[in-house]
Amino acid sequence: MNTRTVKTLLAFPIASVVCFGASSLVAEILLGLNHGFGAADMYAFLYWTSLFAVVLLLPALAFALLLRSARTINRVWIGVLLGSLVGFGWTLLNRAMLGPWFGAWSFNVLYCWIVGGAVGILVVALFGQSQGSPRDAIEQIVGRERRERVSHHN
Numbered sequence: 552m553n554t555r556t557v558k559t560l561l562a563f564p565i566a567s568v569v570c571f572g573a574s575s576l577v578a579e580i581l582l583g584l585n586h587g588f589g590a591a592d593m594y595a596f597l598y599w600t601s602l603f604a605v606v607l608l609l610p611a612l613a614f615a616l617l618l619r620s621a622r623t624i625n626r627v628w629i630g631v632l633l634g635s636l637v638g639f640g641w642t643l644l645n646r647a648m649l650g651p652w653f654g655a656w657s658f659n660v661l662y663c664w665i666v667g668g669a670v671g672i673l674v675v676a677l678f679g680q681s682q683g684s685p686r687d688a689i690e691q692i693v694g695r696e697r698r699e700r701v702s703h704h705n
Contacts (some may be wrong), residue, residue, distance in 0.1 A: 638669065
């Protein structure tokens with residue numbers, strides 16, 4: 552097995568963990584903004600978010616297979632868009648499954664799952680790239696912007 556394959560395979564469980572963590576972080580921020588109102592919903596939210604993190608593996612796998620040779624910047628924006636759409640879809644599925652009980656959420660779970668999906672697939676976009684490390688990919692994107700700004704000033 553080559554290094555690229557290993558990195559791509561490692562990206563999937565990492566993406567699920569990051570999705571769970573990012574979704575939970577947004578929920579904690581929303582709870583903080585509401586002065587703790589809705590803290591009792593966290594148990595149910597973490598349950599649904601753990602399922603979402605597992606479900607995210609399927610679009611992340613499709614993303615990795617279809618865009619494995621795309622440029623890093625394209626992988627990043629497509630990954631964020633796809634992850635956001637998956638988070639939105641998960642919210643709709645949750646709405647359909649809970650029915651009128653969906654309105655009992657004390658904080659906006661849509662924001663949590665959109666951010667979780669976007670960041671989760673972003674990990675796949677950066678970690679499972681064709682060359683280098685995720686840090687190299689970020690430096691490529693940021694470095695390209697810096698070079699363009701410097702060339703415009705000259």
